[in-house]
Every structure is written in C-alpha cells, then in structure tokens.
Amino acid sequence: MSVPPAQRPHVRPAIEELSPYRPVESPRDLAERLGMPLDQIVKLDSNENPYGCSLRVQEALSEFDRYHYYPDAQARRTRERIATYAGVCAGKVIVSNGSDEMIDLILLTTLEPGDEVILPTPTFGVYRARTELFGGRAVEVPRTESFDLDIDAMLAAVTDRTRLIVVTNPNNPTGNLATTQQIVRLLNTGVLVAVDEAYFEFCGKTIMPLTGEFDNLIVLRTFSKWAGLAGLRLGYGVFPKHVGEQVWKVKPPFNVNVAALIAAEASLDDVDYLYATIERIRAERGRLLRQLRRQDLLTPYPSQANFLLCHVDRGDAHDIHLRLADRGVMVRGYGDPLLRDYLRISVGRPEDTSRLVTALQNIGARV
Numbered sequence: 001m002s003v004p005p006a007q008r009p010h011v012r013p014a015i016e017e018l019s020p021y022r023p024v025e026s027p028r029d030l031a032e033r034l035g036m037p038l039d040q041i042v043k044l045d046s047n048e049n050p051y052g053c054s055l056r057v058q059e060a061l062s063e064f065d066r067y068h069y070y071p072d073a074q075a076r077r078t079r080e081r082i083a084t085y086a087g088v089c090a091g092k093v094i095v096s097n098g099s100d101e102m103i104d105l106i107l108l109t110t111l112e113p114g115d116e117v118i119l120p121t122p123t124f125g126v127y128r129a130r131t132e133l134f135g136g137r138a139v140e141v142p143r144t145e146s147f148d149l150d151i152d153a154m155l156a157a158v159t160d161r162t163r164l165i166v167v168t169n170p171n172n173p174t175g176n177l178a179t180t181q182q183i184v185r186l187l188n189t190g191v192l193v194a195v196d197e198a199y200f201e202f203c204g205k206t207i208m209p210l211t212g213e214f215d216n217l218i219v220l221r222t223f224s225k226w227a228g229l230a231g232l233r234l235g236y237g238v239f240p241k242h243v244g245e246q247v248w249k250v251k252p253p254f255n256v257n258v259a260a261l262i263a264a265e266a267s268l269d270d271v272d273y274l275y276a277t278i279e280r281i282r283a284e285r286g287r288l289l290r291q292l293r294r295q296d297l298l299t300p301y302p303s304q305a306n307f308l309l310c311h312v313d314r315g316d317a318h319d320i321h322l323r324l325a326d327r328g329v330m331v332r333g334y335g336d337p338l339l340r341d342y343l344r345i346s347v348g349r350p351e352d353t354s355r356l357v358t359a360l361q362n363i364g365a366r367v
C-alpha cells in the first residue's frame with residue numbers, strides 16, 4: 001500500500017536521529033557581544049596558524065584573472081607540486097575541499113552499512129560522526145592513560161566487518177605521537193589504515209615513506225593548519241593505487257575551487273617562510289606549556305602539534321571556557337564525556353599567550 005504524499009517523510013529517519021548541529025559563537029559575534037574590535041579576539045580554539053598565510057597567496061589570488069572558468073578537475077599541477085613536497089608520485093595524490101572532505105570520500109568508498117571503523121579515542125570527532133552518518137559503526141578503542149595507542153586492544157577489535165583503522169598522528173586533541181612500529185603492527189593486519197597527519201609540519205614525523213611499501217596505507221594531510229589556509233580549504237590524501245582509483249569515481253569533479261589550488265601552490269613557493277612561522281609556534285608551545293604549569297588551574301600535556309590539551313584541575317572546564325570567552329579568549333571545550341574535564345588551547349603568538357595567561361589568573365582568583 002502506498003503512503004499518501006502528505007505523510008511521506010522529507011528526510012531520512014537516520015538523519016532525524018542524529019544530534020542537532022550546535023553552532024558555536026563566531027569571533028565576529030563574540031567581538032560584537034563584548035564590544036571589542038575583532039582583532040582583539042584571541043582565537044585559540046581551532047589550531048589555525050596565527051601568523052596567517054603566505055603573502056604570496058594574497059598576491060597570486062589577486063593577480064589571477066580566470067575565476068570564471070571551472071578548475072582543472074584533475075588538479076594536475078597542484079598535485080604534482082604536492083607530490084614533490086610530500087616525496088611521493090603525483091598519481092597517488094588526490095586533493096579535496098579540506099581534509100574533512102577527504103574523510104567523507106574515504107568512508108563513502110569503503111563502507112557498506114554495518115561495516116566497522118576502529119577509532120582510538122579520544123580523537124578527532126569527525127571520524128565517528130561521519131562513519132555513523134554513512135551507516136557504519138564506529139568501534140572506539142580507548143587509548144591508555146597516557147593517551148598512547150592500545151595496539152593489542154585495537155588488534156583484538158578487528159573483525160571481518162572492519163574496513164578501516166584511523167590513527168590521527170600527532171593525535172588531536174591529545175597532541176602525542178604513535179610510533180612507526182605501532183602503525184606497522186596495524187598495517188600488518190591487512191586492513192586499510194588511514195593515518196591523518198594534519199599536524200605533520202609541527203613535528204616533522206611522518207609515515208609517508210611507508211606508502212611505497214604497504215598497499216593498505218592512506219596518508220591524509222591538509223594546508224589548513226601549517227600553511228594558514230583553513231579558510232580556503234585544501235586537503236590531500238596519498239593513496240594506494242587500487243583505492244585511489246575508486247576514490248576518483250566517488251569524488252565530485254570540481255570539489256576543490258580554483259582559489260584553493262592557487263593558494264596551495266603559492267604556499268609551496270614559500271615553504272621557507274611558512275616553516276619560519278612554524279618554528280615560532282614551536283618555540284611558543286614550550287613557553288605556553290611552562291607558563292600554564294606555573295599556575296594551578298590547568299595541567300597541560302606535552303604536545304607535538306600546535307595545541308596543548310589541558311586538564312582542568314580546579315573548577316569546571318565548561319565554566320572556564322565561557323569565562324575565557326567573556327574575556328575575548330577563545331579555546332576549545334568538549335561535550336564528549338571522555339574530555340569533560342579538558343580544554344584544548346591552540347598555540348598562538350607571544351601576545352596571545354599573555355592575554356590567555358592574564359585571563360586565567362583573573363579567573364583562577366575566583367574559582
């Protein structure tokens with residue numbers, strides 16, 4: 001019997017069951033609420049490069065005069081430049097609208113309903129959310145007390161429904177690294193392993209050379225964090241041939257816009273400048289860690305990335321998060337029960353650290 005048109009659902013029941021999108025206050029809205037100029041907001045919530053992108057990006061974008069044409073669907077030139085930078089062959093590189101989109105493409109290519117993705121938690125929340133959206137099952141394997149991978153537990157979680165194992169390295173939000181030996185143990189299962197190296201440039205450690213050895217290794221990277229292109233959206237993946245060929249079929253033809261392609265190439269023309277900003281961020285990471293250790297509100301964990309996960313020792317994490325925002329300092333808080341007592345703070349410029357530390361002293365005197 002057919003359902004009368006008026007009673008047909010407009011959206012998939014599986015979507016209705018998802019928790020609603022929770023918008024976060026934008027820096028602009030916060031500035032307005034506080035009556036502060038936008039450039040006085042200290043944005044330490046999204047691991048962006050506080051020094052901005054390369055000036056060559058601005059120049060190349062303003063000089064370009066072919067925005068009315070579609071981008072090169074193969075992104076051939078950009079992929080060749082990325083391949084040289086990453087030390088792989090261009091045929092293995094696929095570009096995406098941020099690495100967020102690459103995560104979707106990988107899941108769309110690999111998952112049937114009910115298939116499993118192994119995620120060592122806590123980790124980047126997008127993996128679980130998108131796995132579930134696509135009908136897969138996120139199999140969360142807790143990390144050890146020091147946030148290291150529990151390799152034995154991960155291996156024990158592999159079933160005949162396992163399609164993917166994801167390791168974010170360094171891990172977001174904990175900032176620590178897995179070793180190559182640990183990742184090799186996962187690769188030896190034969191299951192597809194995706195290593196997300198969104199923060200590679202802040203530590204210099206990469207699994208990339210093993211893409212030549214293992215036909216079940218995918219490496220994901222992004223220009224968002226190190227190159228300061230979060231707003232322009234360019235991610236890339238290095239794939240084994242038989243997987244990459246299938247991802248090409250799934251990928252929308254013009255997924256990456258012309259501006260993002262130009263910006264990525266201009267960034268690769270200016271790697272020395274960008275690496276100099278990374279050096280400043282790494283130096284500031286140490287300074288921020290020491291300053292936070294000197295007060296008694298937060299305990300920061302050491303990090304190989306451009307952020308510090310901090311345990312909240314006194315008071316309530318959510319409350320401190322809000323009070324920092326009221327002082328124009330944005331940090332990352334979590335709804336996830338595993339991370340209820342933590343805040344993640346991106347490493348900014350020395351002046352950002354000063355604003356943060358002053359605000360924390362202010363708040364600490366009252367909790």
Ligand SMILES: *Cc1c(COP(=O)(O)O)cnc(C)c1O
Nearest residue numbers: 098099100124172198222224235
């Ligand atoms: C920020 C981040 C991303 C997303 O990067 P985009 O390229 O901006 O989409 C992916 N993975 C991890 C672990 C991240 O922290």
